[in-house]
Amino acid sequence: MAARMTRQRAAVVEALDELADFRSAQQLHETLRARGESVGLATVYRALQALAEASEVDVLRAEDGESLYRRCARREHHHHLVCRHCGRTVEIDGPTVESWASKVAAAQGFDDIEHTIELWGTCADCRASSKG
Amino acid sequence: MAARMTRQRAAVVEALDELADFRSAQQLHETLRARGESVGLATVYRALQALAEASEVDVLRAEDGESLYRRCARREHHHHLVCRHCGRTVEIDGPTVESWASKVAAAQGFDDIEHTIELWGTCADCRASSKG
DNA sequence: CGAAGTCATGAGAACGATTCTCACGCGGCG
DNA sequence: CGCCGCGTGAGAATCGTTCTCATGACTTCG
Ligand SMILES: [Mn+2]
Ligand SMILES: [Mn+2]
Ligand SMILES: [Zn+2]
Ligand SMILES: [Zn+2]
Numbered sequence: 001m002a003a004r005m006t007r008q009r010a011a012v013v014e015a016l017d018e019l020a021d022f023r024s025a026q027q028l029h030e031t032l033r034a035r036g037e038s039v040g041l042a043t044v045y046r047a048l049q050a051l052a053e054a055s056e057v058d059v060l061r062a063e064d065g066e067s068l069y070r071r072c073a074r075r076e077h078h079h080h081l082v083c084r085h086c087g088r089t090v091e092i093d094g095p096t097v098e099s100w101a102s103k104v105a106a107a108q109g110f111d112d113i114e115h116t117i118e119l120w121g122t123c124a125d126c127r128a129s130s131k132g
Numbered sequence: 133m134a135a136r137m138t139r140q141r142a143a144v145v146e147a148l149d150e151l152a153d154f155r156s157a158q159q160l161h162e163t164l165r166a167r168g169e170s171v172g173l174a175t176v177y178r179a180l181q182a183l184a185e186a187s188e189v190d191v192l193r194a195e196d197g198e199s200l201y202r203r204c205a206r207r208e209h210h211h212h213l214v215c216r217h218c219g220r221t222v223e224i225d226g227p228t229v230e231s232w233a234s235k236v237a238a239a240q241g242f243d244d245i246e247h248t249i250e251l252w253g254t255c256a257d258c259r260a261s262s263k264g
Numbered sequence: 265c266g267a268a269g270t271c272a273t274g275a276g277a278a279c280g281a282t283t284c285t286c287a288c289g290c291g292g293c294g
Numbered sequence: 295c296g297c298c299g300c301g302t303g304a305g306a307a308t309c310g311t312t313c314t315c316a317t318g319a320c321t322t323c324g
Contacts, residue, residue, distance in 0.1 A: 040304075061193060097228075104213060105253050108222045109256040115249070119246070121237050122242060135271090174311090177311065
């Protein structure tokens with residue numbers, strides 16, 4: 001049942017692999033278009049959706065609500081520190097946070113617990129280029 | 133320079149006070165409408181926006197991207213454990229998490245750090261009523 | 265009180281990211 | 295060749311949210 005690997009999907013995966021940072025579907029679409037790869041926007045969305053379901057990419061919501069995608073180095077559960085200006089990303093572990101989160105939720109009688117933990121900031125490069 | 137307290141804004145605040153849980157702008161609008169208070173949807177949005185800027189309400193994004201609003205008991209920084217079915221909310225503190233977050237981000241040379249930490253689950257009531 | 269100025273309201277249009285529709289293309293298989 | 299299942303993509307549709315703008319309410323000042 002694996003999805004068919006088409007030229008378009010390969011292009012999306014390749015673009016993700018070259019880009020180390022979180023990018024929106026539209027940014028990826030633009031990137032592909034710029035390099036001559038012709039891929040429809042709807043197809044980019046579908047590819048990202050499939051990859052997300054297969055845990056091949058991580059998805060997070062920017063502060064403005066836009067979804068950002070990234071092909072992370074590790075497949076295991078982890079979180080991110082993301083530059084809100086350029087998307088630069090650092091993967092972070094939080095064993096402490098993990099146990100804290102599940103403990104707190106269980107103590108309140110909640111089930112099916114999930115957590116959203118993301119850190120946002122301005123990376124050193126963006127700080128330097130925006131002010132000095 | 134405080135915003136003018138109109139009938140509409142008072143109604144929004146009152147609805148928020150009576151509802152203990154996170155609610156969307158549209159849910160609040162429907163609630164007001166149901167109780168006979170006539171308030172435009174745009175006005176509800178504007179009131180919530182103003183309240184959020186004044187830190188009178190907390191805002192968070194549901195998994196589907198919709199914004200949810202709540203008048204929290206405490207004004208200080210805190211996080212939430214929210215039932216994804218009914219919006220039931222428990223305010224939580226995380227001193228450990230706070231220091232962990234800022235430490236991690238600073239270690240990577242990031243500035244203007246913010247964090248998003250929200251816990252989602254199914255509350256005891258929703259679990260009981262949905263299955264058994 | 266009354267006029268002018270300021271801000272709030274609300275109906276509907278506009279927005280923007282995402283999803284859906286559907287006609288079409290492609291490749292495999294018999 | 296004809297059939298089938300699925301991927302594609304252009305454009306329409308969705309949906310929460312914001313914007314526009316004509317109108318109304320409240321404040322200030324004469
Ligand atoms: Mn975690
Ligand atoms: Mn915090
Ligand atoms: Zn940056
Ligand atoms: Zn619940």
